[in-house]
Amino acid sequence: MSRTISSGFRQALWAQETGEVVACLLTITHAELDAPIYISTDPTTRLTEDPVTYGTVSRGKNYSYLPVSVVLPEDATDSAPNARLELDNTDRDLINLVRAITSPANVQLELILVSNPDIVEIDFPALKIGAAQYDAQTVSFDLTIDALFTEPFPGNDFLPSGFPGLF
Amino acid sequence: MPTWPASLPQFLLVDGFEIEFAENRLRSDNDAGPAKVRRRTTLNVGIMRGSMVMDCAQKATFQTFVNDTLLGGTIAFDFPALEGGTQLVRFGPQLPVLKPVSPQLFSFSFELEILP
Numbered sequence: 193m194s195r196t197i198s199s200g201f202r203q204a205l206w207a208q209e210t211g212e213v214v215a216c217l218l219t220i221t222h223a224e225l226d227a228p229i230y231i232s233t234d235p236t237t238r239l240t241e242d243p244v245t246y247g248t249v250s251r252g253k254n255y256s257y258l259p260v261s262v263v264l265p266e267d268a269t270d271s272a273p274n275a276r277l278e279l280d281n282t283d284r285d286l287i288n289l290v291r292a293i294t295s296p297a298n299v300q301l302e303l304i305l306v307s308n309p310d311i312v313e314i315d316f317p318a319l320k321i322g323a324a325q326y327d328a329q330t331v332s333f334d335l336t337i338d339a340l341f342t343e344p345f346p347g348n349d350f351l352p353s354g355f356p357g358l359f
Numbered sequence: 360m361p362t363w364p365a366s367l368p369q370f371l372l373v374d375g376f377e378i379e380f381a382e383n384r385l386r387s388d389n390d391a392g393p394a395k396v397r398r399r400t401t402l403n404v405g406i407m408r409g410s411m412v413m414d415c416a417q418k419a420t421f422q423t424f425v426n427d428t429l430l431g432g433t434i435a436f437d438f439p440a441l442e443g444g445t446q447l448v449r450f451g452p453q454l455p456v457l458k459p460v461s462p463q464l465f466s467f468s469f470e471l472e473i474l475p
Contacts, residue, residue: 209396235475236401242360244435244447244474246402306401 219300275335296320361436371409379406402475410468
């Protein structure tokens with residue numbers, strides 16, 4: 193699958209050595225959230241002094257730095273894209289939050305060059321948090337997309353369970 | 360933000376003093392030829408190591424500063440910088456180690472993380 197990326201990004205990808213840093217920006221939205229949650233995988237700049245927090249400023253929004261491990265979705269044409277997020281399970285409140293979620297949150301995944309944070313180099317289709325696994329060390333989330341092409345068609349079937357008179 | 364007490368020594372001793380650059384590189388070795396190197400993150404912490412000699416009063420002030428003000432050494436604080444002004448630092452993996460130098464003098468050695 194071909195993508196349109198900037199020449200600076202392409203140069204950084206192919207360079208033997210480069211000072212460019214690629215940051216992954218996550219925008220998490222949900223009906224129960226008062227405001228979207230913005231997360232960055234790079235501590236580009238210090239956002240606040242007290243408490244000391246780091247993050248990335250992109251398009252006027254502050255993305256807070258969180259050491260998240262992101263597995264990007266593949267570009268396979270015959271399967272829906274799947275991504276994965278892994279966080280350190282340092283606070284048990286995260287487990288309570290995961291258990292309390294009743295509907296999936298939407299996650300927008302974007303890649304930027306830190307040297308040019310207002311330009312989105314690669315963005316992925318809107319993903320949803322499909323499943324969560326956790327243990328004592330890590331919490332991981334599977335991000336999936338509604339793969340409508342895997343839905344069965346037609347929606348209803350004439351089966352003995354529903355229409356016994358036909359059989 | 361807590362500040363390093365003015366009654367304590369303002370600089371580390373020359374003996375044993377060292378500053379380590381923040382390691383930010385992601386290095387991938389190849390089968391042959393030079394390794395590929397890129398930056399992993401924009402910012403990272405540098406390391407500063409050294410020691411100070413304090414008298415009894417300064418020792419008490421330092422212990423109070425670490426245990427009470429910094430909540431056991433967990434909070435970042437402003438520390439005098441070599442170039443002047445202050446820099447934001449935090450105690451590293453090991454908290455200060457105390458060694459008596461004489462009946463009235465004590466040497467504290469510690470490692471500070473220089474926050475970006």
